[in-house]
Amino acid sequence: VQQISGMLMKLFQRARLEKPGQVDPRAAEFTLSLLVAMYDRSGTGYIKTRSAAAALIALSGDTLLAKYRAFFQFYAVPDGNSALITRSALRSLLTDLNQIPAIVGESCTLSCVEMATHSCFHGVLNSAIVEEKFLSWLRSEPAVLLWLPTCYRLSATEMVSHRARCR
Secondary structure, three states: OHHHHHHHHHHHHHHHHHOOOOOOOOHHHHHHHHHHHHHOOOOOOOOOHHHHHHHHHHHOOOOHHHHHHHHHHHHOEEEOOEEEEEHHHHHHHHHHHOHHHHOOOOOOOHHHHHHHHHHHOOOOOOOEEOHHHHHHHHHOOOHHHOHHHHHHHHHHOOOOOOOOOOO
């Protein structure tokens, strides 16, 4: 938790320099509190870096495709010249990501994660998949992660303005 706190401080300091006046001075503190609430409920003082990274990627303002690629990079295992994501790594990713809606009472059961893993690996004979198969599955908007593209679409439309007047 202390290491993540230090990284968040640096991250938000840099963001404040790039976007003066747009970043709350307590952003690092708030983000750390959220990560602790999601990933360290028992107060051990330990959060997996990969879990924290998944949450930060999911909550970032980046495009969905960029987020999906980043998830793959963090959870995939090297395999020669390429990388693959295994069933257990996918389960881990889905479990980590589902802590985000769980914090607001929208939790998913373990069976949801298992069903999603099964759907991703449907028709796959190997024990792991390549990035393109992973991205294709995510683009199909699996139910277990439906909140992610929904949140992205909501945030993408926040700054939209139009001249139409409503009655």
